[in-house]
Amino acid sequence: MTVSPKLDARFRDAAAAEGLLDVAYDMIDTPVGRLLVAVTDQGLCEIQYDADPAAEEERLARLFGVRVLRSPRPTDEARRQLDEYFAGKRHDFELPIDLRPTRDFAHAVLDQLARVPYGELTTYGALAAKAGRPRAARAVGTVMNRNPVPIVLPCHRVVGSTGALTGYGGGLDRKRQLLELEGAISPLR
Amino acid sequence: MQVVRVPPFERFYEEQREPVLGQLRRMLGRDAADDAFQETFLRALRAYPTLEHGRHLRAWALTIARNVALDVLRRTIRTSADVPDLALIDEPLQYEELKELTSALPQKERAAVFLRYGYDLSYEDIGAAIGSSPEAARQAASSGVRRLRRKEST
Numbered sequence: 001m002t003v004s005p006k007l008d009a010r011f012r013d014a015a016a017a018e019g020l021l022d023v024a025y026d027m028i029d030t031p032v033g034r035l036l037v038a039v040t041d042q043g044l045c046e047i048q049y050d051a052d053p054a055a056e057e058e059r060l061a062r063l064f065g066v067r068v069l070r071s072p073r074p075t076d077e078a079r080r081q082l083d084e085y086f087a088g089k090r091h092d093f094e095l096p097i098d099l100r101p102t103r104d105f106a107h108a109v110l111d112q113l114a115r116v117p118y119g120e121l122t123t124y125g126a127l128a129a130k131a132g133r134p135r136a137a138r139a140v141g142t143v144m145n146r147n148p149v150p151i152v153l154p155c156h157r158v159v160g161s162t163g164a165l166t167g168y169g170g171g172l173d174r175k176r177q178l179l180e181l182e183g184a185i186s187p188l189r
Numbered sequence: 190m191q192v193v194r195v196p197p198f199e200r201f202y203e204e205q206r207e208p209v210l211g212q213l214r215r216m217l218g219r220d221a222a223d224d225a226f227q228e229t230f231l232r233a234l235r236a237y238p239t240l241e242h243g244r245h246l247r248a249w250a251l252t253i254a255r256n257v258a259l260d261v262l263r264r265t266i267r268t269s270a271d272v273p274d275l276a277l278i279d280e281p282l283q284y285e286e287l288k289e290l291t292s293a294l295p296q297k298e299r300a301a302v303f304l305r306y307g308y309d310l311s312y313e314d315i316g317a318a319i320g321s322s323p324e325a326a327r328q329a330a331s332s333g334v335r336r337l338r339r340k341e342s343t
Contacts, residue, residue, distance in 0.1 A: 001211035003226070008206070011227045020234040021198075057197035067237055068197040 012071040022065030024074035025056070031086050031181075032151075032174045037075050040064055043096030044078055047149045049170035063101045082151070088181065091118035093152045102148065108132065109143045116157045119182040123161050137161075145169055151178065193243040201237070202230060205250035212251055216258040216308050225261055229254045259318045262304060291333070297321070298333030305330040 016024050023045065025038035036051035037044070038060055045064065048056055053070070060068045077095065084090035099107055112130040116122050124137040124144070131140070144155040150169060156178040160166040168175035179185045195201075209229055213222035232253050240249075265288065291299040291307075297319055304315045305326075312323040312330075319326060 001207045001214065003206045003210055007210075007223055007226060011202075011230050014227055014231060015234055018231060018234075020231065054200070057199050061197040065238065066195050066197055066240075067234060069199050069202065069234075 012069060013073055015069055016071045016074050020067060021069050021071060021074070022067040023060045024069060024071040025053075025060070026070060026072040026075040026079070027051075027053075028075070028079050028082060030082060032170065032177055035082075035151075037078050037082075038068075039074050039078065040098045042098035042100065044149055044152060045098040045100075047151055049150070049174065064098075078152075085151070086181070095152060097149055097152065099148070105131065105133065105136070105139065106143045106146070109140055110147065110153055113144075113147070113153050113155060113158070116154055118154075119184045121157055121159050121163075121179075121184055124158055124166075125161055127158060141167070154178075157182075157184065195237070195240045195243045196246075198234060198237055201233070201246055201250075205233075205247060206230070208247065209250050209254045212254050213258055216255070216310075217261055221261055221265075225254070225257045229257045232257065255314070259314065262300075262308075263318055290337075294333050294336060298329045298336065301326050301329035302333035302337070306334075 015021055019041070023038050023040055025036055025046070028035045028037050033049060034051075036046065036048040036053065036056055038046040038048075038056070046056070046060065057068045081090055081093050081095060085093070099110060102110060108131040109127060112127055116127075124140045125134070128134055128136040128140045133139070140158075144158055145167070147153055147155045147169065150156065156168060156175045165172055165175050165179075176185065180187050206226075210222060210226055213225045213229065216222075217225055229250070233250060236253075288303075291303045294302060300319045301315055304310045304318060305312070310318075312326045315326040315330070316323040319329070321329070
């Protein structure tokens with residue numbers, strides 16, 4: 001008894017429209033690959049590279065509640081802004097972000113990260129200082145690595161004190177690709 | 190006993206949507222089943238946070254589906270049309286045919302015949318649908334059948 005795509009889509013829309021979901025997510029294709037994008041009623045709560053949907057559903061359920069459903073419509077605004085960003089037409093994201101699971105220092109660091117402008121670079125140490133703990137560069141690295149919403153919170157703009165790209169949750173190639181898009185570094189020959 | 194965690198709703202939905210649609214189609218026919226499908230999973234979503242463990246989810250989903258279908262049947266049982274030949278009928282009927290066949294019966298008998306011979310529901314379910322005991326449902330079904338037979342022979 002196969003459920004038709006139309007019937008399936010109708011239910012997924014209705015579930016979101018009735019406000020019954022803890023988390024709605026969808027897969028979004030971009031120049032840096034397929035992203036899993038998830039939102040709650042408070043805002044964007046996750047962007048994940050190379051996601052295994054079943055594993056992410058479990059994680060999102062633990063963080064936000066068991067009513068996790070793939071439902072495209074609530075992610076439309078994020079999709080639109082990401083499309084504009086990758087087309088070079090958007091420099092700043094205007095999306096509410098749900099950082100409820102992120103606490104204390106990590107939260108303070110992400111708040112500072114959100115202020116790093118498009119096309120500019122900063123360092124782990126500088127970000128640590130802005131978050132009030134100048135010696136915590138290494139801890140800032142950990143926070144970047146666990147950034148729940150990369151691209152929108154621009155951890156790709158954070159580099160080592162020597163200017164080396166250092167690391168990136170989605171892989172260094174993607175970090176380079178994002179910084180080239182923003183004109184922050186010149187393309188490799 | 191080992192605790193089985195409630196899975197994310199997406200897992201539950203993917204695993205239960207086909208059996209649920211199957212049950213709804215058997216009870217309601219194709220078109221009415223589509224609306225009931227959405228209602229079933231919306232009800233499941235509303236109740237989902239109250240689940241204490243993840244066991245017996247198939248039975249839970251099918252129970253919700255059955256309740257939704259019974260609600261639909263309760264609502265539609267009150268319409269009317271002409272009566273075709275009962276003697277020609279030896280297998281479960283499609284929804285529209287059944288509505289017509291039973292339309293001339295008194296309401297309670299109509300409901301009982303409709304649900305028993307059309308959808309093969311137990312008298313317990315029929316009782317639940319028409320608001321009476323299983324025994325009263327059985328009597329309503331049999332007197333409904335007698336009435337249809339008398340009608341045919343006249």
